[in-house]
Amino acid sequence: MHADEQQGQIIERETWDGMEVDMKDLALQMMTPSERARALEGDPSGPYVAVDAPPGLLRVDFPGADTLPRLFSQTVQRYPKADCLGTRELIREENETQPNGRVFKKLVLGEFRWQSFEVISRRVTALGLGLASLDIEPGSPVAILCETRAEWIIAALACFQRKYPVVTLYVSLGEEAIAHGLIQSKVSHLFTSTKLLESKVEGIFGQVPTLRHVFCVDPVVSTVKPTPGITIYTMVEVEALGAQYKEAVPAIEPKPEDLAVIMYTSGSTGLPKGVLLSHANLVAASAGQCSRIPGLGCTDTYVGYLPLAHVLELGAELSCLAYGCRIGYSSPLTLTDQSSKIRKGARGDLSLLKPTLMAAVPEIFERIKTSVFERVAGMGAAQRSVFHLAFSYRREQLLQGRNSTLFSRIVFGRVATLLGGRLRLLLSGGAPLALETHIFISICMSCPVLIGYGLTETSGACTITNGKEMGAGRVGVPLPCCKVRLQDWSEGGYTSQDKPNPRGEIVVGGPNVALGYLRYSDSSGLAGFEADGEGERWFHTGDVGEVQADGSIKIIDRKKDLVKLQAGEYVALGKVEVALKTCPLVDNICVYASSMQSYVVAFVVPNRAGLLGVAKTRCLDGSWQELCAKSELENDVLQALQEAAQKAKLQKFEIPKKVLLVSEPWTPESGLVTDAYKLKRKELTSRFRPDIERMYGGK
Incomplete structure (x- = not known):
């Protein structure tokens, strides 16, 4: 380990399988972190900028390359x-x-x-x-x-x-x-x-x-x-x-x-x-994103397989082209040796390409995790024991803020060949990545996983983690091409004056913020764009963030009832609820979706007469509370919901896969609905948190 002088501070560095990284501020380690982003003028609402952002923000990768053709x-x-x-x-x-x-x-x-x-x-x-x-x-x-x-x-x-x-x-x-x-x-x-x-x-x-x-x-x-x-x-x-x-x-x-x-x-x-x-938007975004990828250059190979119509993939490929990285094309159907279009015994694209860089959405990482488990299950008993021992050791090292490369090649080398065996960096975007999956992939692939947060409206990522911070919702500090401020959301109870950390809606400003929407005006209520007195554009993301002590951002809530599932599908909770309320077994319903999961669940206040009728046909008896707790009736209500969803022509991913029957009606007095009987999602989620964890397979 050695020290580098940077930004007037001494920064400890360690090598992670050939890549130098700053190991001081693992998010899960409870210590005073170094400042990585700061609020201008000391205002807790921001704007926050990265400590390495130049005056006026980063706008180009190379002098004179201010358009995509020039780049x-x-x-x-x-x-x-x-x-x-x-x-x-x-x-x-x-x-x-x-x-x-x-x-x-x-x-x-x-x-x-x-x-x-x-x-x-x-x-x-x-x-x-x-x-x-x-x-x-x-x-x-x-x-x-x-x-x-x-x-x-x-x-x-x-x-x-x-x-x-x-x-x-x-x-x-x-x-x-x-x-x-x-x-x-x-x-x-x-x-x-x-x-x-x-x-x-x-x-x-x-x-x-x-x-x-x-x-x-x-x-x-x-x-x-x-x-x-x-x-x-x-x-x-x-x-x-x-x-x-x-x-x-x-x-x-x-x-x-x-x-x-x-x-x-x-x-x-x-x-x-x-x-x-x-x-200018795309060039600035490329400059900001590439500044967070050390050593990017012509020795790198990137695998392109995500939709190029998505800003994550387009931004990644434009960045690769800017720095001379080669791009090998694949598809989810041919990516690995186990992919559906690869014949038995043949090699998937990753096995041949052996990329050093790869971007993925959380669903892909979950598939990789499943493939690893399958490969480990095929090992002998002694090999499995060694794998689990090595994994536990490296996980403990990570959680203590240390990174040991012990076992990385000997034990995890075979597993890493699932993705070609040469990866030095993985980028996750599109939706939140579950913490345990983050840790699992980092260990088994022997490379850092960077988490990116952004939107199409910000030309892709506007924050990226440093590869070591690992915490639910952590998305890193603003890229040097943009700045972030917090706007109070009184309805949700979030303000920049909150203690211990300021909170509020994330608003992104800078040269990477889009020009707007085609044929939509600000008066439409759909825009979310604004310009300040200096002509800088800002975009209201609708996501609620909390600024950590080191200036990094953690996503903690969403203003709208629009949720992106793990695979990237958007679910409009209100739309689904309107459709499912047509079910005769439903008096009231709250649909819940987690961005870290692949399916939707629901809390249902059942129609008493309807459910009692179903219970009678099944020869079930008991109190109302006891009936609502019976799994047989849960399944019957779930089936009825699925039939209502099909009649309403909901998409498959919008239909709840699990349901909780609630015996008590939701009233304003209960605090779960407003005086107008609109759902209070935050309160409902808090009330039924243990049930949510159960329906998503938690303890």
Whole structure:
């Protein structure tokens, strides 16, 4: 261990499997932490800035690279021959018969084929010229509805270069939501894949009057029937058109303030909104995020498999391209040796790619955790004992603020090969990561797990942990590209004057804050954006935070009843409750969802007559309290709720999987509802906390 002089302080450092990290302030260790972010002018409401943030905040990675095309161009100049984008060769598909007789299609895949930065740059230029030859005016949006793959990012870079804002759409959206996004953004040109062209895009041709050209990223056009007014090209054809374009039109270079991306939300609670992100927004966000990843450079390999329509993945890939990291593409269906599209005995993408960097959402980490348990279960008794002994030892070391690399290679090396065996850093985002999962992955993969917090409206992460702080809700300090202030929320009982730590709604300001929403005004009540007297933009996140002694932030509540589940689906609790109140066995209901879980639960005040009738058919007797405690009646009410949910056409993830029957009605006197009988969620959650833990499998 040695000491470095930084920010006028002595900071102890230790090596975590080759990565130098500051080991002083593990969140679970109760000691006085070093200051990592401070409140300007000493105001407990903030704004809070990182101690390493420059005056005026960090806005660019490199001098002069203030737009996405300039940022990529600098990288091409630095690493022209280095690998840039890699795709695994698809050899064929074949059927695999399972032990139960069922047959599944599996992919036979070859090696990764790489294209250099120089080659990708030429393709980007040719594609941009091809688009220009089709009379797309600068400033006209071009949509991308496509799975995560090299062609997605190539198309985006070509659009950035030609000042065409990119409209991103999730492939999981339904036809109505896709049509809404294309119509609202007035898209005339769309990139998509053969699969999506046939399954979703063809069905909305008649609904989008502005659509004129569709570019299929696959080399062969599908059998979709021609539609009057719409021409279908392959992406290769457009690149060839650009390469042969004799009257080359010079690119109109975008300015930092120009629109780069219209990023549509997932739309799980209604039609999606388009968030307006400028070049300056995305460049600043990249600069801030990359400042928290030590040693980022051309020796790194990143695996791209999350949806590029999500700001987490797009931001990660743009950051990798800025620093010369190579990106190998995968999918959740081929990621590991155990993935559903990988035939038995074949190698998943991670086994071949061996990435050093990987981003994931909590659901992926939970799957990894399950895979580790399966691998450990397959060990001999002696090996299992050694694994559990080593795991307990390293966990105890972490919780005491120490990091021992003892056992890391010998015991956990085999487990780490699940993700390729070379990871030096994992990033978790999209939803909160459970503490035990955080610790488990950190130990078994022998690398730090960084937790990022942010929104599409903040161009991705606005805070990131340092890899050592481990506590429920901990999300680190503001990145040097932004600042955070707390706004009092009197209804929830949170203020900046709270002791021992200030609390309030998190409001983010800085060059990474989006321009707003497409065709929404502040008066709509949906915006949440504001500008201060100096012209800096701020966004009200709706999340409630608590600033810790070292300046780091902990998420403790949510103002709205919108909850993101572990897999990233949004559940509007009020909407679900309205639908389920139609169930004849329900008098009142409160739906609860945890961002650290994958399903919804519910507290139900049952209809007395209805439940007594069910009890009679089951020959059950007892007091009202005793009947409400019977598991058989819980199951009957749950089944009735599921039937009501299906009639209301709720999504599968919105339907409660477990239910608690409450014998006492909720009244204003009980403190669980307002005088208008609106639910008090905070009080209900507090009252039924033990039951929530039971329904989620806790002790």
